Amino acid sequence: MKRLLLLLILLFFVTACMQEESSEETEERVTPVKVDRVQNEDFVIERKITGRAASPDSSPVMPETPGEVATLNIAKGDRVEKGETIAVVRPGGNVGDQVELQEIAVRQAEKQLENARISEEQAQLGVENAEDQVELAEQASQSEASQSAQAAEAAEQQYEQAQQIADETKKLVDEGTIPEALYNQAQSRADQAQAQYQQLQGQKSQSSSAVAQAEAQVDQAQQQLDQAKVAVDQAELQVEQANVQLNQAEEQAANEAITAPVTGEVASLSAEEGDTVTNQQPFATIVRLNPMTISASITPEQLDLFEKGQELQVDLPALEKEAAAVIDYISSVPDDTGLYPVEATVDNAEEKIKPGMMASFLLPENVVEDTLIIPTDGLVEQNDETFVYKVEEEKAVRVDVEVIESQSDFSAVSGDLSAEDEVITTGQLTLSDGAQVTIMKEDSDEAR
Structure with missing residues (x-):
């Protein structure tokens, strides 16, 4: 009896539960979902190649002359403009003695130049005196030549007359009219007149020799003048060289203002005020920040x-932005890793891009033309099947699709879809074909 009563009670509870479940099934479940519209356009993949930003160059900073840092106007990390004075270096060593020695050298060179100019003036006077001697010799030669010519002409006439008398006397001797002794006397007088005539002609050649000798002295004086001019030129060059060396010594002895060679950021600084710096090792480095170089290593493919x-x-990524870059170097030879370096230049006027920042080249590649594009989140994969749910009259309708190309955000597909169809992107994993849905608003997630 008790067992029968227990069975009746259990039967009552089972019947009640079945009635309750049947009641719940009769009420259709409504699932809230989010949707996105299907697009019909070209599907473009952006291929990324990771690189890194780097400064195109860095400029070392060092003084021309070793010395002590008297003033330092920069700190590591400061931004400087090209030409800005960043430090003042006081020269060390015996630069003052060098200036004094160069001043002495200048004075000596100037004294040598003064002596050379005096020698040139004396040589010029020598040429002028020699030319005067030539003129006097020519005048004397002309006067002597005139007198000699007159004397020679008179002597020639006397000789001709004496010889004529001697010839006539010879005829008389031959005729026997006069004795031969008279002829001998006449011929002797003719010979004496001829000798006197020849002597006067010899004096004329001696006066011409005096002129030639004076002209030779002019040539010699001119050579001395030319040599004196060369000596002046050499002395002037020595004065100029001595002054240059003096200026250099004075510049080395003066405090040197060190200016920034480029506009950029102080990347390294190894000196403080009072430290000694040399012209062999830079005490600071300035990195140029504009433009910047984006470098990457790529495969042969x-x-x-x-x-x-x-x-x-x-x-x-660090700046959450994109920027335009121009490829300016593609290596044709691989590096030690077997990859090919590529470099591009990007404008960095605001200097927000810093060396070492990650940067990726975005390489657009048109994969599929005129295709259906949906959010990748809308794809459902079950039992080797891929499908989506689109919304029709507040119901989820399953549509089988084939994925052509896919990225993290969007995918290109083919299937029974049209542009502007609403594809479910959130809530689709709990749906079945024909399920009742309600579309949530994006801003408030309220059903519409």
Whole structure:
């Protein structure tokens, strides 16, 4: 009896539960979902190649002359402008003695120049005196030549007359009219007149020799003048060289203002005021920040993706922005890793891009033209099948699709979809074909 009563009670509870479940099934479940519209356009993949930002160059800072840092106007990390005075160096060593020695050398060179100019003036006077002697010799020669010519002409006439008398006397002797002794006397007088005539002609050649000798003295004086001019030129050059060396010594002895060679940031600084710096080792380095270089290493297969002069976008994650870059170097030889270095220049006028920041080249590649594009989150994969749910009359309708290309955000697919269809992107994993859905608003997540 008790067992029968227990069975009746259990039967009552089972029947009640079945009635309750049947009641719940009769009430259709409504699932809240989020949707996105299908797009019909070209599907473009952006291939990323990771690189790093770097300064195109760094400029060392060092004085021209070793010395002590008298003033230091910079600190590590400071930004400086090209030409800005960043330090003052006081020269060390015996630079003052060098200035004094060079001043003495200048005075000696100037004295040598003064002596050379005096010698040139004396040589010039020598030439003028020699030319005067030539003129006097020519005048004397002309006067002597005139007198000698007159004397020679008179002597020639006397000789001709005496010889004529001697010839006539010879005829008389031959005729026997006069004795031969008279002829001998006449011929002797003719010979004396001829000798006197020849002597006067010899005096004329001696006066010409005096002129030639005076002209030779002019040539010799001119050579001395030319040598004196060369000596003046050499002395002037020595004075100029001595002054240059003096200026250099004075510059070395003066405090040197060190200016920034480029506009950029002080990347390293190894000196303080009072420290000694040399002209062999830089005490600071300034890194140029504008423009910046984006460097990456690529595989041989990726070489065709780059072209010198090509403009690409680079992604700068640290700054959460993209920037335009121009490819300016593509290595044709691999480095030690077997990869090919590529460099691009990017404008950095605001200097927000810092050396060492990660940067990625964005290489657009058109994969599929005129295709259906949906959010990748809307894809459902079950039992080797891929499908999506689209919303029709507040119901989820399953649509089988084939994925052509896929990225993290969007995918290109083919299937029974049209542009502007609403594909479920949130809540689809709990749905079944024909399930009742309600679309939530993006801003407030309230059903619509």
